[in-house]
Amino acid sequence: MDKNNFRPAQAARVLAALQARYPQPHTHLHADTAWQLLVATVLAAQCTDARVNLVTPHLFRRWPGPADLAEASQEDLEEVIRSTGFFRSKAKNLLGAARRVRDVYGGTVPASLAELVTLPGVARKTANVVLFGAYGINEGLAVDTHVKRISFRLGLTDALDPVAVERDLMEVFPKDEWGDVNHRMVWFGREVCMARKPRCAACELADICPRREPPI
């Protein structure tokens, strides 16, 4: 295999395998609106989606939309989201985001990457997740801990910086697949290609994985 053609060819194989394994990719975060998806995604930083889904029902019942949360006290919000970790900074950022969505965007979560990243606590990963999940827009490819680890292991990137990883992935995956690639890699990362002890023996991609254990 030519070195210059390795990544695109590898990406095509990875995509086919993940499509076969996960025919219907979707987020595992529970949210009914764009705003709620934004809140859930912010809470999901360094936290399992299962844990996030444990607190969001209470959060969304008490403060359904941005105008509601904008009036909440930080102490009350901290108490509700405490178990998701980083609860002080998450509460502060969510209150700031709620006020900005209410005051600057008329209560509607903006539908562009440039506008989303102006919200406190929202950078490219969260913005990409919200853009695709709420609006079906593939402006970028959300790179989280799973996407980063799996892309590196499978040889789709040599980069460690998430922005560079995103650029490499955008080059080798079709644009209309970016959102689904994220969902599929997250799913795959939970079930098979885990950080600590990957299940290489049960992995259908092991034969094309440069980092399978044990190595050939």
Next chain:
DNA sequence: ATCCCGAGGG
């Protein structure tokens, strides 16, 4: 580079 921070698994 460092800090933020709780909860579950091995």
Next chain:
DNA sequence: CCCTCTGGAT
């Protein structure tokens, strides 16, 4: 005990 979980701001 240590590592990891759909990161972001300083």
